[in-house]
Amino acid sequence: MKNFTLIPAVLLSLTSINALASGYSCTTITGTINQLAPDLNTDGTPACHIKQAQTVQSILPDEVFLFPFIPDFVPASCFYTSLTASLGRRAVTGTVYSGLTQNSPLPLLGTNYQFSAASIITLRLVSTGSLVGRIFSQDVIIAPFEFGPTSSTREFVTVVNGTNTFNGIQGHIEVLGNLIDGDRAFTGKLCLPD
Numbered sequence: 001m002k003n004f005t006l007i008p009a010v011l012l013s014l015t016s017i018n019a020l021a022s023g024y025s026c027t028t029i030t031g032t033i034n035q036l037a038p039d040l041n042t043d044g045t046p047a048c049h050i051k052q053a054q055t056v057q058s059i060l061p062d063e064v065f066l067f068p069f070i071p072d073f074v075p076a077s078c079f080y081t082s083l084t085a086s087l088g089r090r091a092v093t094g095t096v097y098s099g100l101t102q103n104s105p106l107p108l109l110g111t112n113y114q115f116s117a118a119s120i121i122t123l124r125l126v127s128t129g130s131l132v133g134r135i136f137s138q139d140v141i142i143a144p145f146e147f148g149p150t151s152s153t154r155e156f157v158t159v160v161n162g163t164n165t166f167n168g169i170q171g172h173i174e175v176l177g178n179l180i181d182g183d184r185a186f187t188g189k190l191c192l193p194d
Contacts, residue, residue: 024191029173031085031092033186036179039078039097048078050097050120059136059161063118064102081179083121087190091126098139115141119157123166133164135190137173153178159190168193 041047050056051065066077077100085092098119121135137157155175162169173188 023194024170025194026171026189026191027088028187029085029087029190030187031083031185032183033083033096033175033179034081034183035181036079036081036098039080039099046078048099049080050078050099050118053097053120055134055163056118056120056136060118060138063138065099065118066101083186084126085123085186087123087132090132092123092132093126094121094123096121101138117141131164133162133166133169135162135166135169136160151178151181155179157188159188166190166192 039047039049048065056063079096079098081096081098083094083096085094096119098117101116101118117139119137119139121137123132123135124130125132137159139155139157141153141155154177157173157175159169159171159173161167169190169192171188171190173186173190175184175186177184
């Protein structure tokens with residue numbers, strides 16, 4: 001019984017300390033992200049735009065993408081999609097380029113596993129089309145790997161940095177469901193240094 005009173009007290013004190021010393025201003029982001037598509041060139045060859053972006057290599061230098069190591073007969077390891085969202089009170093649209101990373105096993109469907117990836121999320125204001133900035137993330141897709149609108153698959157996106165307005169950003173986004181077979185809702189919190 002002592003543990004039940006101790007745990008909430010510790011959690012409360014940690015959250016209070018974090019709130020007082022954070023030095024960040026946070027805003028919510030919610031919206032819909034569209035079904036993933038392979039990131040291909042017009043001739044059908046893999047494009048893998050995320051691997052080509054020099055900023056990704058400088059911000060996430062330890063990421064090893066699977067693209068160069070996967071034979072042509074295996075489904076794509078680089079993806080593209082788009083999103084619409086509310087970032088605080090602003091309406092934004094975005095593009096997302098993602099690539100599976102070295103931590104990704106290639107297991108058989110139906111087994112418990114997780115995929116890892118890295119992503120570039122580019123956001124623009126709906127009202128003007130102006131670039132808000134780019135967000136760089138490290139992502140984990142959690143088992144069970146299920147299909148359909150009621151899928152319990154989750155993707156956790158850890159925001160590690162960004163450009164323009166998002167320079168120094170941190171935060172998290174959770175995608176609710178499997179993006180391979182349809183559009184999905186997402187929600188998260190993005191925090192910028194004060």
